[in-house]
Amino acid sequence: MDKAPFTQSVAIFDASERLVDWSAGFGEEFADAASILSQGISARDIYAMCLLPERALDLSWASGGTPPPVFEYINNRRSIAVEQHLGANGYVFRIAQSTQATPQLHPSMLDESAELLRSAALQISAAVLKRREQETHRLHELALTDGLTGIANRRYFDELLDIEWQRCKKSRLPLSTIFIDIDFFKRYNDFYGHLSGDVCLKIIASTLRANLHRPRDLVARYGGEEFTCLLPETDLRDAAHKAAELEKAIRALAIPHGKSEAASIVTISLGVSTAQCIMGDDSSVLIRAADQLLYDAKAAGRGCVRSALCTSMG
Numbered sequence: 001m002d003k004a005p006f007t008q009s010v011a012i013f014d015a016s017e018r019l020v021d022w023s024a025g026f027g028e029e030f031a032d033a034a035s036i037l038s039q040g041i042s043a044r045d046i047y048a049m050c051l052l053p054e055r056a057l058d059l060s061w062a063s064g065g066t067p068p069p070v071f072e073y074i075n076n077r078r079s080i081a082v083e084q085h086l087g088a089n090g091y092v093f094r095i096a097q098s099t100q101a102t103p104q105l106h107p108s109m110l111d112e113s114a115e116l117l118r119s120a121a122l123q124i125s126a127a128v129l130k131r132r133e134q135e136t137h138r139l140h141e142l143a144l145t146d147g148l149t150g151i152a153n154r155r156y157f158d159e160l161l162d163i164e165w166q167r168c169k170k171s172r173l174p175l176s177t178i179f180i181d182i183d184f185f186k187r188y189n190d191f192y193g194h195l196s197g198d199v200c201l202k203i204i205a206s207t208l209r210a211n212l213h214r215p216r217d218l219v220a221r222y223g224g225e226e227f228t229c230l231l232p233e234t235d236l237r238d239a240a241h242k243a244a245e246l247e248k249a250i251r252a253l254a255i256p257h258g259k260s261e262a263a264s265i266v267t268i269s270l271g272v273s274t275a276q277c278i279m280g281d282d283s284s285v286l287i288r289a290a291d292q293l294l295y296d297a298k299a300a301g302r303g304c305v306r307s308a309l310c311t312s313m314g
């Protein structure tokens with residue numbers, strides 16, 4: 001909801017402490033709770049969102065009691081003194097004082113306890129900030145990791161492909177990709193069960209990863225039973241060589257596959273494509289070329305590698 005500019009920070013709650021309306025200033029002060037500020041939200045939910053550090057300062061009313069007429073709270077950015085008025089139609093909260101960075105404590109507080117609280121608040125603020133950073137980092141990692149195999153997911157691959165594409169365009173060094181697909185995997189699932197299929201996917205993912213040694217190489221799960229490798233600064237000859245190594249490494253696992261027409265063990269088919277001297281900005285041409293080569297490998301009997309330079313990069 002867009003809020004009219006209003007210099008005072010004011011919020012109005014109805015008699016059951018549900019938010020009715022608020023000024024833009026109030027929204028700014030409660031920026032930590034910006035995502036939940038909406039009509040009908042309870043005052044307690046707003047406190048819960050903003051007042052993490054204050055709990056330690058024994059503002060016990062936040063978890064059940066009624067706020068005193070004037071109260072102070074410190075979040076990780078500001079110290080805010082709030083006045084509360086109970087009117088005929090509900091509560092009005094007015095932010096009486098707000099300061100950035102250094103928390104201001106209630107004037108009636110003794111100097112020593114004020115100092116103690118101030119340092120406690122700052123410490124808690126730092127801990128809260130750190131926890132938030134860790135959480136953001138964790139969420140970021142989660143968003144880029146495949147849940148089953150623990151390797152990078154398609155999103156990560158796509159992001160990195162664009163970055164490496166631009167790098168190799170500048171450096172005029174080659175960029176290669178390998179598309180990998182497990183042969184007759186549907187039959188594997190049907191015969192051994194989906195859970196065994198999952199285990200097989202995990203083993204193959206970790207084997208592929210273990211066989212890529214350069215720091216900028218990446219292996220990702222592109223979808224279902226399809227994997228991709230990104231090999232920056234690698235020419236066609238080296239990429240095809242690496243693909244052959246990967247094919248051998250999977251064969252060496254000797255995972256039985258009683259229903260494959262390619263072999264009695266699990267095998268993979270691979271398509272390798274290399275962009276030699278990148279011109280345009282469309283990195284998807286590399287993917288399409290590798291994908292086509294993968295199908296060529298399937299058509300040639302599976303359990304083999306097909307490779308070629310990626311030619312259309314205008």
Ligand SMILES: Nc1nc2c(ncn2[C@@H]2O[C@H](COP(=O)(O)OP(=O)(O)OP(=O)(O)O)[C@@H](O)[C@H]2O)c(=O)[nH]1
Nearest residue numbers: 181182183184185186187189194195197198224225
């Ligand atoms: N167990 C398991 N199976 C999956 C997962 N994701 C995709 N699959 C299965 O992978 C199989 C892929 O089958 P198809 O695309 O028909 O290919 P295929 O049987 O490997 O045959 P070819 O690729 O032609 O050799 C499907 O049965 C999917 O259900 C997964 O996370 N776990």
